[in-house]
Amino acid sequence: MEPLGVVVVTPPWNFPLSIPAGGVLAALAAGNAVVLKPAPEAVLVGWHLANCLWDAGIPREILQFLPCPDDEIGRGLVTDSRVGGVILTGSAETARLFLGWRPDLPLFAETSGKNAIIITALADRDQAIRDLVRSAFGHNGQKCSAASLAICEAEVYDDADFRRQLRDGAQSLAVGTAWEPTSRITPLTQAPGAALRRALTVLDEGEEWLLEPRPATDNPQLWSPGIKLGVRAGSFFHRTECFGPVLGLMRAENLDHAIELANAQPFGLTSGIQTLDDREIARWVDRIEAGNLYVNRPITGAIVGRQPFGGWKASSVGPGAKAGGPNYVLQLARWRQVARPAVDQEPLSESLATVLDRCLAGLTDADARSLLEASAASYARAWREHFSREHDPSAIRGELNAFRYRPCRHVIARGMTARPEAAVALCQIILAAHVAGTRLTVSLSPESEPWVGLAECAGVELVVEAEAGFVDRLAHPLYREHGWIERLRAWEPISTAARAAANGTGVTVIDAPVLANGRLELRWYLREQTVSRVLHRYGSVTEPDA
Template sequence: ARLFRSWKPQLALHAETSGKNAIVVTAAADLDGAVRDIVKSAFGHAGQKCSAASLAIVEASVYDDERFLERLADAVRSVRVGDSTDLDTTMGPLIAPASGNLLRAFTTLDDGESWLVEPNQIGDCLWTPGVKLGVQPNSWFHFAECFGPVLGLMRADDLEQAITLQNATLFGLTAGLQSLDPVEIARWTDRVEAGNLYVNRPITGAIVRRQPFGGWKRSVMGPAAKAGGPNYVLTMGRWTDSFPNCATSSTSEVDENAQFKEYATAWAEHFAVEHDPSGLAAESNVFRYVPLYRPVIVLVGEGANRDDVERCRLAAKVAGVTMIVSRDDEADLLERLLTIRPSKVRVLGTTSDAIYARCDELGIPVDDTPVTSVGRLELLHWTREQAVSETRHRYGNVRVRR
């Protein structure tokens, strides 16, 4: 995706990239269920799905429990590796011989690491699954994408540290939590930085509409609307106001009160609401909007409409997002990008290719779509979509929704 952008910095590119996905396991987890879901998430499809688990971040009391490690090791060793045409096979081959990051993950231990289950090559594209203990914060395996059946275990003092470790990567595609504590679940879902969250279930196997799919941070390029979600088609075109409406006065200047009301109504009726169209009793599948957590730089370029600046200000206010208006020259703005690290740069009018190229280099999205007076459309630019799927049944008992 970045190669395409290097050819044409202003290319309207829609892409879901990859992730370094982790499952957090706390002391309040059903440990048998956690082992089952970790193994399925890490080794289904030989760990080659973009949503597969590469890390398990385990609370100290569980990580230090030999019984948990024995259960996990036993489950991993029970995975039957073989040809995909063999009905006894539970994990098939790699799509190509292991190389690069994956080969390093199979064959190398870094400082502090050891094998709980050591992988073995049994064919050109066949490896038994491996589990590493002692993966250190900020180490190579903490951040490297491997795309194969290797799982790393990290030790966390508590849930707070686990969330910090989980959010530390550049990616934010899928994330999991294993805990039966409602307080922990609420804290985790409020703070984890990923597009698809899974509670007490595997983190792979998203279903269209039920769990619309797409990530945050460097796991996405473009508008970031989730595939299989309600806004995906909306992002395939460029929406513009075709005629003055209730938010525009007869002199074509923004009617601030009417425009604020339009945005506030859309926020209250749609963006502030948790949506679960599937309505399953035993599983919640919430689709929601999260305000951008870092500032948005609104770059007022050549030919920008001053009314659009005002609309951006009102939309940011409704969404609770910090907005910084920039009329700086190119050199000043490029320098400010490093210090501000905005969620995105919203371009009004036109600007140079250098701005697009620098933002792409820094992993900062550039949004140059027209500002609209319709809240249902405009507020999409000030929020991120998130899908939260939670198993709500255990031993035949269904937990009442909050």
């Protein structure tokens, strides 16, 4: 293991202690030096954090505190060639800005969210309203995990009593100064930006106010809660993060339609469902596209150790390991294979054995064949013992907090097979993708040796293309719109043009050495997801149906 070197931690202002502490400590644990650049709105909290760590024995040369404005000075910090990685919690626009400045930047970013709670006809509506109001208006909606949309099944949306109770619940929140302990809605940290101002003041076609937000007469940063009805699919409010105290309601014909609406946007951070029907829960958990899922509870307030936090799609930029999860520290170092993993006696599955045989057919070197066989065994073992299982280390009675892995929808691998070690790396990628259940496109440069058998591997598409064609493939606008390719796994150096094209369409570049160790290599073909479910009602603990 080799540390990245110097890691810059750029946290947000809304969690000024926990988020920077998590990033700093993870980077230090991986052996890196750290530069903490606090948010300009939270410099003092960052300073106290740095002093606590210095007092605890972290050398000042290893942890440096650097408050600076978000201008050319901040840009100089991020783009400095001596920086080995950046941990960012902020907007998707900021992440794209960083990568535009420096396309080869190792960026680990938790970004924007446009989060929805689905409320079905089989929900406890009183509970749903309570959890929705808390999720939408807690912290004035200034949390990336906040509920911005309530997608209601038709029976719920059309229920006049539901609307009245929801309106009353939001309207009852005390609005006032942060110095008043009874205030539930307090001033925003800054005047509303363009997106939030539009959300607070403009109704698009078909929309109307269930509860119209109003600014305080003496403070332009203090707004009362707002609730919109009639938000339409594809509209501004449906697909735009606004980051403030405004909620939109959408009408869905049924649960499948509601899931379609929730998924029809670029983000995938948090999502929730309110229903007492286990069949609906199972269908939603299987199909929703978000990193943190919540069943019959608020969708904010993830607790490290219970619900590792991080999103999918445009809500995550980089490898996608969740904060507080088992892979977060691992991604902050570069791992190299120094010893071959042991081959156990557990037989490979028939399909994996078939793929391995086709890969071995193209290799003549005995050491390469032995390495590939050890890789296949390690991948199968890692899948069997870790990646295929749901993990709930907190084991809290009355809750289920399952951490699990889901296959990436599509990974593209790029390189050549002219060198023996490159051919082995390609075969390892094919084996790892097969074990993870991930569709794989292999893009070979024209200089590669022909390898007909690879195209016959299940789930593998083989193309031979020059660099210009590969860049055009990565830059295709449908990748950005639909996320068809999630990651680029490279076993050869990637050009700046290819990196820029991948960054522009949200494709994460993974250029770490290809490893025979399955616990480390399989991470790149899988997405992490946490499912948090309340298992008690009014003091009675229940267990979900198997």
